[in-house]
Amino acid sequence: MNPIAAIGRLSLDIFGEIGRMTTFAVEGALAAVTPPFYWRPFLQSLARIGYASLPVVGLTAIFTGGALALNIYEGSIFPDANAFIPQILGVSIVRELGPVLASLMVAGRCSSAMAAEIGAMRVTQQIDAMSTLSVNPFRYLVGPRILATTIAMPILVLIADIIGVYGGYLVSVYLLDMSAPIYINALIDFISHDDVTSGLIKATVFGFLIAVTGCYYGYRSGGGATGVGNATRTAVVAAAVLIFAANYALTSLFVDF
Amino acid sequence: MSEQTAKIEISGLHKSFGANHVLRGIDLDVAPGKSLVVIGGSGSGKSVLLKSVLGLIKPDRGTMKVDGRDVARHSASDKKFVAEQTGMLFQGSALFDSLTVWENVAFRLLYGEHKSRTKSKDKAIDCLAQVGLTAEVGELRPSELSGGMQKRVSLARAIAADPQILFFDEPTTGLDPIMSDVINNLIVDRVKAIGATAVSITHDMKSACKIADEIAMLYQGVIIWRGPPDELEDSGNPMVDQFVHGRADGPIQMQVRRYGKK
Numbered sequence: 001m002n003p004i005a006a007i008g009r010l011s012l013d014i015f016g017e018i019g020r021m022t023t024f025a026v027e028g029a030l031a032a033v034t035p036p037f038y039w040r041p042f043l044q045s046l047a048r049i050g051y052a053s054l055p056v057v058g059l060t061a062i063f064t065g066g067a068l069a070l071n072i073y074e075g076s077i078f079p080d081a082n083a084f085i086p087q088i089l090g091v092s093i094v095r096e097l098g099p100v101l102a103s104l105m106v107a108g109r110c111s112s113a114m115a116a117e118i119g120a121m122r123v124t125q126q127i128d129a130m131s132t133l134s135v136n137p138f139r140y141l142v143g144p145r146i147l148a149t150t151i152a153m154p155i156l157v158l159i160a161d162i163i164g165v166y167g168g169y170l171v172s173v174y175l176l177d178m179s180a181p182i183y184i185n186a187l188i189d190f191i192s193h194d195d196v197t198s199g200l201i202k203a204t205v206f207g208f209l210i211a212v213t214g215c216y217y218g219y220r221s222g223g224g225a226t227g228v229g230n231a232t233r234t235a236v237v238a239a240a241v242l243i244f245a246a247n248y249a250l251t252s253l254f255v256d257f
Numbered sequence: 258m259s260e261q262t263a264k265i266e267i268s269g270l271h272k273s274f275g276a277n278h279v280l281r282g283i284d285l286d287v288a289p290g291k292s293l294v295v296i297g298g299s300g301s302g303k304s305v306l307l308k309s310v311l312g313l314i315k316p317d318r319g320t321m322k323v324d325g326r327d328v329a330r331h332s333a334s335d336k337k338f339v340a341e342q343t344g345m346l347f348q349g350s351a352l353f354d355s356l357t358v359w360e361n362v363a364f365r366l367l368y369g370e371h372k373s374r375t376k377s378k379d380k381a382i383d384c385l386a387q388v389g390l391t392a393e394v395g396e397l398r399p400s401e402l403s404g405g406m407q408k409r410v411s412l413a414r415a416i417a418a419d420p421q422i423l424f425f426d427e428p429t430t431g432l433d434p435i436m437s438d439v440i441n442n443l444i445v446d447r448v449k450a451i452g453a454t455a456v457s458i459t460h461d462m463k464s465a466c467k468i469a470d471e472i473a474m475l476y477q478g479v480i481i482w483r484g485p486p487d488e489l490e491d492s493g494n495p496m497v498d499q500f501v502h503g504r505a506d507g508p509i510q511m512q513v514r515r516y517g518k519k
């Protein structure tokens with residue numbers, strides 16, 4: 001086959017996929033914020049995505065905070081290295097690591113679960129059955145999940161921020177002999193509102209992306225158990241890549257202003 | 258019958274999946290308040306026919322009218338129009354496995370018509386009783402039921418909102434003879450008492466004769482015979498005859514290799 005034609009076909013495929021996913025995302029966002037609202041699936045999603053993700057997000061954050069404190073201490077060329085720990089650690093966690101790592105963990109848990117759940121419903125004709133019962137399956141299945149994840153993610157990240165900074169505190173105070181008031185004061189001095197806000201805006205966008213990819217691949221899946229397996233895998237990979245890409249885009253946006 | 262407008266009117270319906278030309282010009286109409294049974298070999302396209310009318314499969318060609326409205330364009334509003342008055346029993350039950358049995362039955366009431374949970378539950382338990390299932394079964398999950406029970410739940414779900422049109426894809430397959438007769442009675446009652454229009458698919462000739470006002474046979478993508486149940490026995494059509502009596506030899510040749518033959 002002509003290599004140029006092959007490249008052309010591949011890029012057409014990629015652009016086609018991006019186009020379809022964008023349409024899906026826009027329709028999903030509309031379904032999430034316009035009536036009819038389906039409270040029950042919304043609350044269930046909120047519990048499953050938000051509440052149940054707390055342990056894994058918390059563990060990720062506390063170890064990351066601790067490791068970061070050690071790294072900053074080790075890597076510093078200044079003699080009073082531990083004075084920098086709260087500043088560097090706080091900003092890194094709140095602006096980057098909190099939102100990105102928490103979102104990746106939630107993507108691993110929830111994009112896959114959404115793709116598998118909705119995919120299984122597709123291949124067992126439950127989605128068809130739903131539309132014959134006068135309920136729009138897109139609105140019932142996709143809307144509540146998008147809304148729940150988009151709301152849950154910034155809250156999870158806020159908690160991850162606090163736990164991550166606390167992980168750094170534990171290492172600094174108990175291992176590196178820093179005094180607790182100094183750590184806390186340095187942190188309060190150096191972390192600005194904007195740092196926290198930018199992290200939470202990222203989290204909101206990542207939450208939206210997690211739900212959109214999970215639902216998109218599930219909704220379009222076919223071909224029995226293998227198809228659902230493929231959908232699940234693709235959803236997690238796509239969610240992770242989109243999170244990294246969006247993180248770069250948002251960071252460059254925030255740095256500019 | 259022809260002076261009355263048909264509830265469902267299909268003409269020249271074609272559908273292929275790749276090279277597999279399944280429906281090759283179906284012409285079929287069902288008058289309001291009548292019960293039509295479609296028979297035909299496995300894989301002949303009976304399920305595809307029902308799904309086409311519901312808008313779940315997009316036909317290639319042909320017209321389909323429901324209540325006089327052309328729904329063949331496959332638009333969202335067409336599907337909604339059909340869904341609002343139709344109850345469908347899927348061949349594979351297609352129950353929502355994340356919900357309890359009663360929530361399955363009440364799904365349309367709860368989320369389509371936004372009725373209260375207590376009211377919907379009462380109605381669901383009433384429908385479950387009509388298919389011989391107790392209120393305790395209503396609290397279980399579909400995965401905790403036997404195949405025949407799942408089928409009956411699916412049937413209860415199809416009738417729960419008292420739809421004007423009923424589509425049953427093999428309602429009695431997998432049920433014991435007594436329960437089959439109960440379900441057949443239920444279908445007959447629905448058609449007689451509520452005046453619903455029913456299209457059922459079945460392989461069971463006894464059921465077919467019991468629930469049908471008319472029987473239509475699908476073979477090689479077209480309706481090859483149509484008539485009342487009492488003419489089924491001597492239809493004069495050799496293919497119908499072979500099918501009804503279940504004979505391996507006849508004009509319909511199955512693509513199978515017999516053991517020991519080349």
Ligand SMILES: Nc1ncnc2c1ncn2[C@@H]1O[C@H](COP(=O)(O)OP(=O)(O)OP(=O)(O)O)[C@@H](O)[C@H]1O
Binds near residue numbers: 277298304
């Ligand atoms: N979604 C699909 N994609 C591809 N082919 C399909 C699809 N659905 C049905 N078919 C094909 O259409 C044909 C008719 O299928 P259908 O399910 O309508 O058969 P049926 O008459 O209901 O048979 P049975 O009595 O076994 O249920 C089969 O050859 C099947 O392979």
Ligand SMILES: [Mg+2]
Binds near residue numbers: 303304305348426
């Ligand atoms: Mg079938």
